[in-house]
Amino acid sequence: MEFNSDLLKNLVKTFSPSGNEERVRELIINEIKDYVDEIEIDNLGNLIARKKGSGKKIMIAGHMDQIGLMITDIDKKGFLRFTNIGGISSLLSISQRVIFENGTIGVISNENVEDKNKLKLENLYIDIGAKDKEEAEKKVNVGDSCVYLSEYYEEGSRITSGCLDDRIGCYVMIEALKRLEGTNNDVYFTFTVQEELGIRGAKTSAYKINPDIGIAVDITGTGDTPKSKRFAVGLGKGTAIKVMDKSVIVHPKIKEAMVNTAKENKIKYxxxxLEYGGTDSGSIHLSREGVPSGVISIPTRYIHSPNETINKEDVENSILLLKELINKEFNL
Incomplete structure (x- = not known):
């Protein structure tokens, strides 16, 4: 299938840091509304799209939010102080451009310190070009959020962009849904909020849906760059089937079903x-009395930077695996 570059571009350029997912949610609704039977937005803002069936109740989850910054103070010279929304690196943030919802652009810089490796967020500030506090407050207020400003780049099988975490997971879900001709299972495509702040949206939506099976779709790191931590996952080696991360040990029957499905359909995997991090499955599998859960992961380099990098073939294999799993008859 041809890669839908326009859809992914629209997903990654849509401003939606944690707690402000409305824009990307509307984009996703417009993409999927003709392919599902029901659409609901729950109290926390999760988008739940149901494809009806009489089999197992399956919750597919990918998060809509992205990491960002929130303004905590504006000094008399018009410089902005901020805190993190999710996993922000102080060192990586230096000299990055950021953009606010109203289009205001700023540059992150730092106070003069002897050792930049000891920088904390409190040592950083955002310069929006204001001459004083009064001028700054005409553009930005305390409590406003911003995100890294990045560009979408695609060449051959490689894609580099900001917030592929987890817009690429949303992309995989959307494309799998579009390819479904029907399903025997009762499937809930759940686009969650505030994952970057502690997998919050998945917790409430899983409680509401009460699924038999949970499958998260998210990114994972790689171990294929120079002197990286030893880790078997690499770009171009296929979709990644999770065994464990810090939030979940995948249910053995779900892991077995995913591996067998990949083998049966000649899907590269x-x-x-993973020895760190977590996904929506971390909340799903602990919902109510427990939900057998797994994760489809898209290998990604340079996570939580403006230049996250993925391989299109890995994405395609992830779509194929999700599509086949949705139609699988699970025996738990």
Whole structure:
């Protein structure tokens, strides 16, 4: 299938930091509304799209939010102080451009310190070109959020962009849904909020849906760059089937079903044992009395930067695996 570059471009350029997912949610609704039977937005803002069936109740989850910054103070010279929304690196943030919802652009810089490796967020500030506090407050207020400003770049099989975490997971879900001709299972495509702040949206939506099975779709790191931590996952080696991360040990029957499905359909895959991080499955599998859960992971380099990098073939294999899993008859 041809890669839908326009859809991914629209997803990654849509301003939606944690707690402000409305814009990307509307974009997703417009993409999927003709392919599902029901659409609901729950109290926390999760988008739940149901494809009806009489089989197992399956919750597919990918998060809509992206990491960002929130303004905590504006000094008398018009410089902005901020806190993090999710996993922001102080060192990586230096000299990055950021953009606010109203289009205001700023540059992150730092106070003079002897050792930049010891920088904390409190040592950083955003310069929006204001001459004083009064001028700054005409553009930005305390409590406003911003995100890294990045560009979408695609060449051959490689894509580089900001917030592929987890817009690429949303992309995989949307494309799998569009390819479904029907399903025996009762499937809830759930686009969650505030994952970057502690997998919050997945917790409330899983409680509401009460699924038999949970499958998260998210990114994972790689171990294929120079002197990286030893890790078997690499770009171009296929979709990653998670075994474990810090939030979940995948249910053995779900892991087995995913591996068997990949083998039966000649889908290129690799096994993922992640020693850090987590996904929506971390909340789903602990919902109510427990939900057998797994994760489809898209290998990604330079996570939580403006230049996250993925391989289109890995994305396609992730779509194929999700599509086949949706139609699978699970015996738990």
């Amino acid at each position: 690799q096994m993922e044992v």
